[in-house]
Amino acid sequence: MELAEIIAFLAARHPFDLLPREALEALVRKIEIRYVRKGTVIMSPGDVVTMLSVVRSGAVETHDGEGNLLARLGEGEVFGVRALFRGGRAVHRSAAIEDCLLYQIPAPAFERLRRDHAAFAFHFAPLEGGRLKEAQPLDGERSFPLLSMRIADLLRRPPVTVAPETPVREASQRMRDEGVSSLLVSEGGKLVGILTDRDLRNRVLAAGLDPQTAVAAVMTRDPHRIDADRPAFDASMAMSRHNIHHLPVVQGDTLIGCVTTTNLVNAQTVSTVHLAGEMFSRRSVEGLRDVVRQIPGLVFHLVQAGATARGIGLATSTLADAAARRLLQLGEEKLGPPPVPYVWLAAGSQARQEQSAVSDQDNALLLDEAYDEARHGDYFRELAQMVCSGLDTCGYVFCPGEAMAMTTRWRQPLGVWQGYFRRWIEEPDPKALMLSSIFFDLRPVHGSEALFETLRATILERARRSRIFQAYMAKNALTHHPPLGFFRNLVLIRGGEHHHALDLKHNGVVPIVDLARVHALTLGSPAVNTDERLHVARDAGLISADGAADLIEALEYIGHLRILHQARQVRAGKPADNFMQPKDLSGFERAHLKDAFAVVKTMQAALANTYQADKF
Amino acid sequence: MWLHELGAEVRRRLFRPPRLQAAYRNSPYDEVEFLAVDVETTGLDPTSDAILSVGYVPVSGGAVRLADAGYHLVRPPRAIPEDTAVLHGLLEENLRTAPPLAEVLPTVIEAFRGRVGIAHHATLEIAFLTAACRTISGNDFRVPFVCTLALEKRALARRGKAVGAGDLRLASARSRYGLPRYRAHDALNDALGAAELFLAQAAQASGRKPATLGQLMA
Missing domain, CATH: 2.60.120.10 (Jelly Rolls)
Known part of the structure; x- marks a missing residue:
């Protein structure tokens, strides 16, 4: 046949x-x-x-x-x-x-x-969800074999070992003293078993064994091990494959250490903290720039270590905060203490803690009511100028829409800001909203949080009460949508540099972010992060539990693809962007991406329904 | 083999083809059982050329059913001219070990039971199958056929299109309905190709109600 x-x-x-x-x-x-x-x-x-x-x-x-x-x-x-x-x-x-x-x-x-x-x-x-979530580690594994780091690089200390005949009580005291969650059991320098916190709980305490019982009786014999020269990613793969949290590391026959599940990601988290710390030790914009330049490399490593898109967004936003804070400190050192209280606000993706490797700066300066243009204007103009151009030098380029504290309009006392928001909320006009929606995601980075709290309270209260504002926001949230015809190359960006490319930001991330914002503002919730906003909307019954979970997964998947894409670009020495060529997507990625888009489209339809968005 | 052990009467019964009843002509096409068939031969003359392979696939309820598709290589009585062999991609070696037509034919005829034939340029399939039946059983091959080539010719004429050389070839006709390209000159592929073309033509010929068998055979 x-x-x-x-x-x-x-x-x-x-x-x-x-x-x-x-x-x-x-x-x-x-x-x-x-x-x-x-x-x-x-x-x-x-x-x-x-x-x-x-x-x-x-x-x-x-x-x-x-x-x-x-x-x-x-x-x-x-x-x-x-x-x-x-x-x-x-x-x-x-x-x-x-x-x-x-x-x-x-x-x-x-x-x-x-x-x-x-x-x-x-x-x-489950087309309803599950698949998107599960797709990520698999995809990361395939696209990003971790080549640069060896398992040996992850080891922080020599192995903590005991002999097989050691009583379990003594073994657990050893664990307490050493601050470790597992012990390697060795005999003549050779690995014969492993004893973990979990073994002590399940096999000793729960089983009611005598504390004098020998470790050999309760340990896992002949555990999985891995060679120190293998790529670090192999360790994380081996651990997830065997569902173990501790992996002894050997060099030839010699036991040289133990890697734990959180080791890989933690190693990278440590470097996030380290980079932030570095920033605060720098005294010049140029010095700061050298630290910021290491962020793409950090992101690359985070990707390889299997961090989530959300985790990476949190790390990069935290570092952007640190850079702004350091520049403000340096500014205050130069200009003297501020004449009136102020608060530096991060806006947009940085506020949501969803910043990607490529970000321009979005920020604003909120000044105390005591602010007097004539007396204090110069100080804050100069401070904002220093910080914004400093950020630009560091790589957080000037915002093309001028949503920055160095723009006079966005460097104003509380009363003026309250007036802006009153107008946006009570007399919404779609075009103005589109430009200003960036300011509906705000987070204080440096200065008086109480000042910000006053502004936020008025914003949230007004937004919660204005049906017409909510409907406008909903309509605005429908301006970007997933490219459903993507797979037949129908709805791609035409012409220009990114001809036939898929815009992962505007077609993927933005629709979800916009959706979440509408729901959160409707509820008067202070949540700014998209995941948190979706949780709030779910808890309030604005969207279904499934809908929220689907959206969060879709956001994570699209965000993940975007980060992988940018990490590849960084790796290749190219500037990172949001444009993916269809040919660069595997069949696997296409299928998942399509699912993610379908989820977004469904939720947009629900939103349009709820807010009757098309009536405005 | 076993065929030669059967009596003449049994052979006649076995090869008696199904007949088309008049009422059948008014049936909507999706209620009729079809069998699309293609034979690959050494040439175009049924009296002197030999069948090398037969492919067929049923069409019923408006769908091609691959489950009951069939494909048979046939050992030719004589060596095949080289150019033909190249065309069909059938190696003489494969054919040498294939069963003779007498063994294959009963299966093929059985597949036609209760079904209307579909072929692209059906005259050729009918001629070769008739010749085969006559030679082997002494019976006629009396299966009603729908010819997709004739259907296509009429469809083009109705739209006032001039029919050029090659326009009626299976691949050209299929491309007019957006059907994919298949590798030609494989009996099963061509049978499948004709079956799909038939579904496309029947869909086009149907208004709100499906076209009747009579309309498609006229």
């Missing part, structure tokens, strides 16, 4: 490329082929769906019940999965937008494939 054409077609497409040849050959014998003319509705919500469909040629669009476009599918892409997961009832509406040839796989055959082939099943595993 030769159906080589169809086998070859499937074998070249994800996730069918995960199936062994025999499985594909058997699968092909189950396929039914249908031709669907342009305009034909293939399934409507509620329809009975018995097949998974693969687009062989043509194009299909999927809309949700409200008519919002969720996905545009082309050659090799699959639909009907959700329906099959929901008892064979269509959830969305799928229609042919071009004449289509569909390969259809009957549900039982699809089910059998998922049962027999874990990798294939993983691809489809």
